[in-house]
Amino acid sequence: MKDHVKIGRIIGKHLLSNSSDEEEKQLHYWLKDTENEKTFQSIHHHNQIEQRLHEYKQIDTKKAYRNFLQRTEQRKFTVGQIAFRAAAIAGLVLAVGIAINYLLNADYETDYLAQEVIRPGTSKAILKLANGAQLELGTTNDASVINEHGVQILHTDSGLVYQNEAISDKELLYNTLVTPHGGEYQLELADGTKVWLNAQSELTFPVAFSGTNRTVKLTGEAYFEVAHNPEQPFIVETATQQIEVLGTAFNLSAYPDDKQTVTTLVSGSVEARSTNGNASSFVKKLKPNQQLIVNNANSGTVVVKEVNTYLYSAWKEGRLVFRDQPLEAILNDMQRWYNIDVVYNNEASRNYRFSIDMPKYESINKFISILELTGSVDMEVNGNTLTVKSIN
């Protein structure tokens, strides 16, 4: 059935002389059937486009949508009640972001129009060159080239790309990419490895790789797509761990102010080992879809579990996704992305658990509405401070 929808769209584009070569090919193939040919001719010859435009104007879509919202809201309410009962038993407060997204339209948004709006982060970072010089990077429409001791660095609207140059054995030069609060940045290293650096993070790396391994240092969070090279293992160092990979995609969250360092493997294989040499030293090999959680506290418990990796890499696809996470963990992330301070009036609320899936380039008000609509927290924004208030 979806093929019929698709072919309809292609015919539309064809009639507007706006179809791609691939689409023309599909259309041509579809038209070989004489019945299809008839359908096509009838659309082509009984052109009703004028009539359509007129008819569209007669239909009150806005009103229909309001009606639709009301009806889904009523249904959502019943679902919500059941969920609430279940949540009470489990001692959790569940926010079902899915249903709540519906409530976020027009009516709720207008409440916030009068307030000042806290904007989400954007693509920005600072590049520290080997000689100590600092470059501010933002979105750019014009590609430019930075020359770092003979190594070409391309600066484009999708981030930095280090060109792979043959280098002599001389000492490695290191650059550092720093994202501020509310910043994120993309980078391609000289070996072709792709890195997405999340907000308030720092990555130090050589401008070209030589020697027996490829080592970079991370504070904060990054997603890595490591270029395959078994001869030269890729190693990410954090304050307390080394993650060694051959060629793989994984997310590593190592914020100093978080309680845990979390490695999530999407594909390939990695080996993580502790480097801080205390009692809880470990070496762990991960399989795809496994996650390693190491508590940063001294006791340092180590857990490996199966996870849905989408939840941990969605940030690089432009979404904020949390699944049954404590409010504190969620707001720690928000702090970095929206550049806000968080105050808890009600200590217990730190442990309330929520699920959210929303685009990350929205103003903070959208995020707040989602949480508030669950009826379990109340939030107030004052300047750059977000206060979580008790609901009772």
Add this chain to the structure above:
Amino acid sequence: MSKHQSDILSNKYQIKHYFEEWFPGLVIFARQFIQSSTEAEDIVQNAFIKLFENFEEEKNILAAKGFLYKTIRNECINILKHETVKRKHSQQTLLEVSSETYFLNKMIEEETYSTLTNAINQLPEQCQKILILSLNGLKNNEIAEDLSISINTVKSQKKRAYKRLKEQLKNVYQIVSFASGM
């Protein structure tokens, strides 16, 4: 939560966008089966609610739209069956409109028209007029005569229209492929 369900979350988030873009076309589609506009609008709204409740089964946006077409058509046929007796619809009409071929043809036709309509609706008025006449098969000089403007204006306006449409339609496809997680 599987990757699959996550895609759907992002679809659900965009439901307002899709509702507004699809609703008028689907109402017109429903009217290919039943006469009453009010009834047609109700049926389309119900179909959206059904989609909202069953979205988990839909893999992407084209499939979601297919689901809507099918739901609307089935509901229309149900009503028709009831009314065949009451409103003296001939048995033959019912047979014709309940055939699979009729359904698929109307679906393709509607999808073509909503693609055209949504794209053209975004253009400035003058561009719209020229494009519609051109789609009706008129030559540039005929369009110029029809609208009492010069041929050069027709040509330049047409060029502008196609350029804007290109962006427009590209955009439509981007949204689609994003939402379906392709």
